[in-house]
Amino acid sequence: MPSDSSSPASLPLANLSMSSSPTVDTTNFSRGVLSDALEGVGHTPLVQLSTLAKDQGLACNLIAKVDFLSVGGSTKDRIAKAMVLQAEKDGVLIPGKSVVIEPTSGNTGIGLAMACTLRGYQCIITMPVKMSLEKEATLRSMGAEVIRTPNEKAWNEVGSHIEVAERLCAAIPHAVILNQYTNRQNPLAHYLTTWPEINYSIQTSDLPRKTVDVFFAGAGTGGTIMGVSRGMKEAQTGTDDAAWNSGDHGFVVGVDPVGSILAQNGEGDISGYEVEGIGYDFIPEVLNPISPQIHHWVKSTDAISFEYARKAHKLEGLLVGGSSGSALSSACVWLKDTRPFPLGGYERFGSKKDVNVVILLADGVRNYLSKEWFLQRSTWGKSDLATQIGEILGPRDGEKVEKALPSPPDSDAEKAV
Numbered sequence: 001m002p003s004d005s006s007s008p009a010s011l012p013l014a015n016l017s018m019s020s021s022p023t024v025d026t027t028n029f030s031r032g033v034l035s036d037a038l039e040g041v042g043h044t045p046l047v048q049l050s051t052l053a054k055d056q057g058l059a060c061n062l063i064a065k066v067d068f069l070s071v072g073g074s075t076k077d078r079i080a081k082a083m084v085l086q087a088e089k090d091g092v093l094i095p096g097k098s099v100v101i102e103p104t105s106g107n108t109g110i111g112l113a114m115a116c117t118l119r120g121y122q123c124i125i126t127m128p129v130k131m132s133l134e135k136e137a138t139l140r141s142m143g144a145e146v147i148r149t150p151n152e153k154a155w156n157e158v159g160s161h162i163e164v165a166e167r168l169c170a171a172i173p174h175a176v177i178l179n180q181y182t183n184r185q186n187p188l189a190h191y192l193t194t195w196p197e198i199n200y201s202i203q204t205s206d207l208p209r210k211t212v213d214v215f216f217a218g219a220g221t222g223g224t225i226m227g228v229s230r231g232m233k234e235a236q237t238g239t240d241d242a243a244w245n246s247g248d249h250g251f252v253v254g255v256d257p258v259g260s261i262l263a264q265n266g267e268g269d270i271s272g273y274e275v276e277g278i279g280y281d282f283i284p285e286v287l288n289p290i291s292p293q294i295h296h297w298v299k300s301t302d303a304i305s306f307e308y309a310r311k312a313h314k315l316e317g318l319l320v321g322g323s324s325g326s327a328l329s330s331a332c333v334w335l336k337d338t339r340p341f342p343l344g345g346y347e348r349f350g351s352k353k354d355v356n357v358v359i360l361l362a363d364g365v366r367n368y369l370s371k372e373w374f375l376q377r378s379t380w381g382k383s384d385l386a387t388q389i390g391e392i393l394g395p396r397d398g399e400k401v402e403k404a405l406p407s408p409p410d411s412d413a414e415k416a417v
């Protein structure tokens with residue numbers, strides 16, 4: 001447990017009383033020793049994306065909430081920890097006895113597997129086939145059992161990840177589904193940790209304005225957007241609903257993939273898409289897509305999501321996953337859009353210096369290293385430097401490796417990367 005005693009802002013490099021010993025800036029060091037990995041959940045930084053903003057021709061501040069730096073690798077660690085700790089308090093989970101089962105797109109599962117291994121529960125994760133091999137391997141490495149289900153099964157059909165979890169829960173003694181789709185701890189975890197962290201970072205920053213003007217997040221269960229929005233509303237408008245609804249004191253935008261029906265409040269066509277973790281074919285109980293907590297929705301496509309994930313890697317050195325690409329691309333496209341507000345956000349936000357736009361980066365590319373979309377984009381094309389190196393070294397054995405990599409993407413959006 002970290003000590004409460006205040007730490008000095010700098011320490012001598014060596015514990016020697018040498019007058020010439022250099023000092024180390026400890027401002028952003030972690031205090032004390034955490035008692036276990038669960039204590040390392042959250043506590044993620046805000047990072048300004050100045051190069052991306054310039055690349056996009058935006059005057060506002062683009063600011064990333066880098067939640068893939070949470071100890072389990074995603075924003076979903078927060079809810080897994082909160083759901084397990086609350087269930088223990090409620091007597092729903094009994095260490096050494098309970099079996100935690102959860103249908104998930106993987107990241108909630110990883111958070112739960114971590115919590116389960118630390119607190120003494122067995123863990124079973126059900127997830128559709130489309131979710132990455134990396135997630136399955138990570139889950140198994142922490143001791144969880146993983147059951148894959150067909151992608152095309154609707155949420156309420158026999159064989160879906162949700163139905164299989166329910167069937168197992170009914171049959172296995174002491175089994176519990178904490179259920180991220182209905183569990184109040186899901187939005188509450190973001191209200192109590194994600195938003196306060198964002199607010200604290202903004203308040204203690206050097207930015208001239210100390211408010212969040214726009215918040216962008218992809219929606220899956222909707223826990224992130226509902227929880228952060230509630231905290232943002234209370235902090236920036238108090239109980240003044242009219243002020244909040246105007247969007248002048250914080251504007252919240254949800255990102256939903258084409259093929260999902262969250263943005264349309266359950267209406268419209270359902271189809272497949274590659275990005276993992278966002279969108280659904282039903283409205284989870286923790287999400288109210290038409291509540292004033294979400295001012296606006298935008299739809300995202302796979303192509304532009306992966307294009308912007310790659311931009312984050314290349315321009316900002318931030319190793320984000322696909323859904324972070326969805327949030328980033330949606331933010332950039334909307335902030336550049338000159339159509340009347342709220343169809344476009346250029347006039348009101350994108351063109352304005354000192355406006356703070358916070359974008360949640362939910363997980364990292366290390367969840368997707370084996371996926372075509374990542375391998376293609378990261379290995380395709382030759383830079384000027386590579387050509388120069390080729391001229392110096394001539395043909396090498398290594399070239400054979402290059403030929404074995406996936407072929408380049410062929411859509412127009414992707415060619416522009």
Ligand SMILES: Cc1ncc(COP(=O)(O)O)c(C=O)c1O
Nearest residue numbers: 219220221222223224277323362
């Ligand atoms: C990678 C990724 N991005 C975004 C989300 C969406 O978060 P939420 O369920 O809070 O809406 C998830 C949820 O699992 C996710 O795994």
